[in-house]
Amino acid sequence: MEAENFLDLLKQVVADGKISFYYYCDPTSPITALHHLEIPYPGELSPVDLPYRWHAEKPGEDLIDAVWDDDSHSWIENSDKSQPALIAKLQASNAAMQKKMENYEAAKIKGAQNNDKIVQALSGVQKGQAQTTAVLAQLVPMVQQLSKSVNTPDKPNAADETKKKEGAE
Incomplete structure (x- = not known):
């Protein structure tokens, strides 16, 4: 039917x-x-x-x-090949790139702050070394004087003279 x-x-x-x-x-x-x-x-x-x-x-x-x-x-x-779909993909890609740039800038700023801290620490170490050098510069003449007094006797001992005389005889 x-x-x-x-x-x-x-x-x-x-x-x-x-x-x-x-x-x-x-x-x-x-x-x-x-x-x-x-x-x-x-x-x-x-x-x-x-x-x-x-x-x-x-x-x-x-x-x-x-x-x-x-x-x-x-x-x-x-379709993902149409103009609106391509524009949407480009916008999403642009947003992702913006986020990456923001993360990069934040990391760059953080790195600069870390570098500043390292520079401050190094300058503190340099100041400490300069102070240590200054103290050593003051101590060196005193050490030299002490070593001269130990190596060169001021007066000969009587015992040393006796030994010299006995050895000469």
């Missing part, structure tokens, strides 16, 4: 020359062809009579992979 109805309908469409095109959209399908499938239909359907995911509005020619957006009630781009 359905085949007879279809044939009757087909004959009527061919006789009238009236075929309407509707567009089926399954945005979750991995098959891209089902994202915006053109369906010829004999006659016209009112927007209320359209089956689920059928749309009377044709997708724009500028859309590469059109899918129906229920929020805006229009066709939108689904």
